[in-house]
Amino acid sequence: MTTLQPPVAAGRRPSRPPWRRARAWTGWGFIGPFVAVxxxxxxxxxxxxxxxxxxxxRLIGGTTFVGLDNYQQALKDDQFWAALERVALFLAxxxxxxxxxxxxxALALDSGRLYGxxxxxxxxxxxxxxxxxxASLMWGFMYGSRFGLxxxxxxxxxxxxxxxxxxxxxxASIGNIxxxxxxxxxxxxxxxxxxxxxxxxxxxxxxxxxxxxxVITAIKLPAIRGALVIATIFSIIGSFQLFxxxxxxxxxxxxxxxxxxxxxxYTYSLSFSxxxxxxxxxxxxxxxxxxxxVAYVVQLRGMRKGA
Amino acid sequence: MPKHPRRLPRGLGLVCALxxxxxxxxxxxxxxxxxxxxxxxxxxxxxxxxxxxxxxxxEPTLKQVEADFEKKYPKVDVKLVNAGTNNDQYKALQxxxxxxxxxxxVAQIEYYALGQYALTKDVTDLRAYGxxxxxxxxxxxxxxxxxxxxxxxxxxxxSGPMALFYNKKVxxxxxxxxxxxxxxxxxxxxxxxxxxxxxxxxxxxxxxxxTTSLLWQAGxxxxxxxxxxxxIDFTDAGAKKYTDxxxxxxxxxxxxxxxxxxxxWYKGLGDGTIxxxxxxxxxxxxxxxxxxxxxxxxxxxPLPQWTKGAKASAENGGSSLALPALGKNKELAYAFVQYAxxxxxxxxxxKGGAFPATTxxxxxxxxxxxxxxxFGGQKANRVxxxxxxxxxxxxxxxxxxxxxxxxxxxxVGKAYVSGTPLSKGLKAWQDASVKYGxxxxxTVQK
Numbered sequence: 001m002t003t004l005q006p007p008v009a010a011g012r013r014p015s016r017p018p019w020r021r022a023r024a025w026t027g028w029g030f031i032g033p034f035v036a037v038x039x040x041x042x043x044x045x046x047x048x049x050x051x052x053x054x055x056x057x058r059l060i061g062g063t064t065f066v067g068l069d070n071y072q073q074a075l076k077d078d079q080f081w082a083a084l085e086r087v088a089l090f091l092a093x094x095x096x097x098x099x100x101x102x103x104x105x106a107l108a109l110d111s112g113r114l115y116g117x118x119x120x121x122x123x124x125x126x127x128x129x130x131x132x133x134x135a136s137l138m139w140g141f142m143y144g145s146r147f148g149l150x151x152x153x154x155x156x157x158x159x160x161x162x163x164x165x166x167x168x169x170x171x172a173s174i175g176n177i178x179x180x181x182x183x184x185x186x187x188x189x190x191x192x193x194x195x196x197x198x199x200x201x202x203x204x205x206x207x208x209x210x211x212x213x214x215v216i217t218a219i220k221l222p223a224i225r226g227a228l229v230i231a232t233i234f235s236i237i238g239s240f241q242l243f244x245x246x247x248x249x250x251x252x253x254x255x256x257x258x259x260x261x262x263x264x265x266y267t268y269s270l271s272f273s274x275x276x277x278x279x280x281x282x283x284x285x286x287x288x289x290x291x292x293x294v295a296y297v298v299q300l301r302g303m304r305k306g307a
Numbered sequence: 308m309p310k311h312p313r314r315l316p317r318g319l320g321l322v323c324a325l326x327x328x329x330x331x332x333x334x335x336x337x338x339x340x341x342x343x344x345x346x347x348x349x350x351x352x353x354x355x356x357x358x359x360x361x362x363x364x365x366e367p368t369l370k371q372v373e374a375d376f377e378k379k380y381p382k383v384d385v386k387l388v389n390a391g392t393n394n395d396q397y398k399a400l401q402x403x404x405x406x407x408x409x410x411x412x413v414a415q416i417e418y419y420a421l422g423q424y425a426l427t428k429d430v431t432d433l434r435a436y437g438x439x440x441x442x443x444x445x446x447x448x449x450x451x452x453x454x455x456x457x458x459x460x461x462x463x464x465x466s467g468p469m470a471l472f473y474n475k476k477v478x479x480x481x482x483x484x485x486x487x488x489x490x491x492x493x494x495x496x497x498x499x500x501x502x503x504x505x506x507x508x509x510x511x512x513x514x515x516x517x518t519t520s521l522l523w524q525a526g527x528x529x530x531x532x533x534x535x536x537x538x539i540d541f542t543d544a545g546a547k548k549y550t551d552x553x554x555x556x557x558x559x560x561x562x563x564x565x566x567x568x569x570x571x572w573y574k575g576l577g578d579g580t581i582x583x584x585x586x587x588x589x590x591x592x593x594x595x596x597x598x599x600x601x602x603x604x605x606x607x608x609p610l611p612q613w614t615k616g617a618k619a620s621a622e623n624g625g626s627s628l629a630l631p632a633l634g635k636n637k638e639l640a641y642a643f644v645q646y647a648x649x650x651x652x653x654x655x656x657x658k659g660g661a662f663p664a665t666t667x668x669x670x671x672x673x674x675x676x677x678x679x680x681x682f683g684g685q686k687a688n689r690v691x692x693x694x695x696x697x698x699x700x701x702x703x704x705x706x707x708x709x710x711x712x713x714x715x716x717x718x719v720g721k722a723y724v725s726g727t728p729l730s731k732g733l734k735a736w737q738d739a740s741v742k743y744g745x746x747x748x749x750t751v752q753k
Binding site for chain 1: 394398401402405423426427512513535563564565566569570571574575706707709710713714716717720721723724725743746747748749
C-alpha cells in the first residue's frame with residue numbers, strides 16, 4: 001500500500017484526511033480475502049502450536065501453564081537429538097546419492113543421445129506417482145527375509161543376504177526407498193532447467209572446440225544452479241520430515257525402528273501414543289526452526305556462489 | 308484423588324470447565340455424583356423411544372448381535388463401526404475425546420487399556436445403570452479388569468485365559484512330546500529346530516501382551532497401582548523365571564522372527580514352521596478364518612507351567628465394552644452393552660466363536676462339550692474353562708499401559724535383535740515407564 005503515493009498538490013491538502021481514510025479501506029478490501037485465508041491456514045496453526053507448547057497436560061493434575069519448560073526439556077531430550085542425528089546422517093548420505101543420480105539421468109536425457117528417451121523418462125518418473133505408503137509397503141515385502149524377495153533370493157541361490165530390516169541396515173533400506181521414490185521428481189526439475197538453456201551456447205562451445213564434458217561443467221551445471229539449490233533445499237526438508245517410510249516399516253521391523261526413530265515420528269508417538277500434545281508441539285516447533293536454519297544456510301551458500 | 312479443578316483430564320481441561328460443565332463432563336466427571344440411579348424402567352423407556360447408538364468395535368461376532376438387537380428393538384439403530392484394531396482404535400478414540408467430537412456411544416476397550424480411561428473419567432461409571440449387580444455372573448479375572456477403585460467402567464465382553472495351541476502334525480512327525488513346563492518347552496524347541504532348521508517352536512519378536520501375560524502366570528507383580536501411586540519393578544522372582552527361560556529361547560534362536568498377525572506369521576502357522584502359540588482362548592476363531600489350510604493339524608493343551616505340576620494361568624487380551632463419557636444416548640448404549648455382554652448376545656457370540664467371560668456359559672455343559680472341527684473334534688473349551696479357573700486375580704496393569712506397550716519394542720525389543728539381555732531390556736522398559744508416569748503426575752516408586 002505504501003507504493004500508492006501520488007504527488008499531492010498543495011491546494012488539495014484540506015481534503016486529505018477523508019481521502020486517506022478511504023484509501024486505507026480500499027487497500028484492505030483488496031488484500032482482505034488473502035489476509036483472511038493466510039491467517040487462517042498459515043498463521044493460526046503456527047500460533048496454536050506455539051500456544052500449545054506453553055502448557056503441560058498431565059493425566060494427573062490436568063493442564064498447567066509451564067512457560068518455556070517444554071523447550072528446556074526438548075533441548076535436553078536425548079531421544080529427540082538422537083532422532084535428529086539419525087536424519088542428519090540420512091541427509092548427508094542419501095541426498096547426495098539421490099541428487100547425483102537424478103542429475104546424471106537428467107544430463108543423459110538432455111544429451112539427446114538416448115534411444116527411447118520418452119520411455120526412459122517416464123519410467124524414471126513413475127515411482128514418484130506411487131504414494132509413499134504404497135511404495136514403503138511394496139519395498140517392505142521385498143525386504144522380507146523369510147517370505148519376501150530377499151528370502152526368495154536366499155532360498156533360490158542358497159546365499160544368505162544380510163537382513164535389510166535389521167537395526168544396522170534399516171536406515172540404508174529406507175534411504176533406498178526414498179531414493180527410488182524421488183529420483184524421478186528431481187530429475188524432472190533438473191531436466192526442465194536444462195531445456196531452457198539456449199542452444200546458441202552449445203553451438204558457440206562447439207565452435208570453440210569444447211567437448212561434452214566441458215559443456216557440462218562450463219555451461220549446463222552453472223545454468224541449472226538455481227534448480228540444484230532448490231532441489232537440495234526440498235531434499236533437506238524432506239529428510240528432516242522423514243516419516244511415512246519408517247512408520248510403515250515399523251510394523252515389519254518393530255525392534256529396528258523405534259517410535260522415536262525420526263523427529264517427526266517422535267512427535268507423532270508423543271502425541272498419539274503418549275497423549276503429550278503439548279510437548280509434541282514443542283518438539284515440532286524446535287524441529288521446524290532447525291529445518292529453517294539449515295535450509296536458509298544452504299540457500300545463502302548456494303546463491304552466493306551463483307552471484 | 309483430590310477434588311480440584313486441576314485434576315480435569317487432558318483436553319477436557321479449559322474448554323470443558325468453561326463451556327460444558329453442566330453437560331458432558333460435569334455429569335460423569337465426578338465419581339461420587341454418579342449415584343443418580345438410572346433404573347431399568349428408564350432403559351426400557353429409552354428402548355421404546357428408540358434412537359441411534361454408535362458402537363466402535365473390531366470384535367467380529369458383534370455383527371450378528373447388532374442385527375439381533377435391532378430386530379428385537381426395531382426403533383433402535385445400532386451403527387457398528389470398525390475404527391481400527393486395538394491401538395489404532397484407541398488413537399482414534401483419544402482424538403475424538405480430545406476434540407469432543409465424533410465420540411462413539413459405545414467403545415470396545417481391552418482390559419489392559421481400560422484403566423487409563425477410567426482414571427481420566429473418559430468412560431462412564433456403569434454403577435448408575437446397575438452394572439454393580441452383575442459382578443457374580445462374570446469370572447473373576449475379567450470382572451477385576453473392568454473395576455477401578457469403586458467404579459465399574461465397562462462390561463466384560465470376552466476373556467482370554469491362556470492355553471498352548473500346538474501343531475500336532477509337527478509334534479507327531481518329529482516325535483516330540485507336548486511340553487507341560489516351560490523347561491520342556493525350550494527342550495522341545497531345540498529338538499524341533501534341530502530336526503528341521505526352518506521350524507521354530509513359536510514366533511516372538513517382542514510382544515508386550517505376551518510378556519505381561521507370561522509374567523502374570525509366573526507370579527510376578529511388576530505393577531503396583533494404588534490410585535495415582537504406581538510402582539514398577541521387573542526384578543521379582545517371577546520375572547526372573549520368565550527372563551531366564553525366554554532368554555534361552557532368544558539366544559538359541561528358537562523363536563521365529565515373524566511379527567504377530569503379519570502374513571509371515573499366518574504362513575508360519577499354516578505350514579508348520581511355527582509349531583506352537585501360547586495365547587488367549589479367543590484364538591480359535593482366528594485360526595479358523597486365518598489359517599484355513601492347517602485345519603485339523605492344531606490342538607489345544609494347557610499352558611506350560613513354571614513349576615512342574617502347578618496349575619497357574621493368566622489372561623491374555625480380552626476386551627470390554629465401555630461407554631465413553633462424551634457419548635450420547637447413555638441408556639440405549641448401556642442397553643446394547645448389557646444385551647451383548649450379559650444378555651442374549653452372549654450366546655450369539657459364543658456361536659460365532661467368541662470366548663465368554665460369563666461363568667454360567669463357561670460352566671454350561673453345551674459349551675464344554677462343543678467339539679471344534681478345526682482342532683480335530685477336540686473339546687477345547689474344557690481346556691480353556693479350566694485355565695479360566697486358574698487365573699491369578701491379583702494382577703494389575705498400569706493406568707497408562709497403552710503408552711507403556713507402545714514403547715515395548717523400543718526397549719525390550721532390543722533383546723530380540725542385539726546382544727542386550729532380556730532383563731536389561733525390561734529394565735529399560737521400566738525406566739521409560741517410570742519416566743512417563745512421573746511426567747504425567749503419578750507418584751512412581753521404582
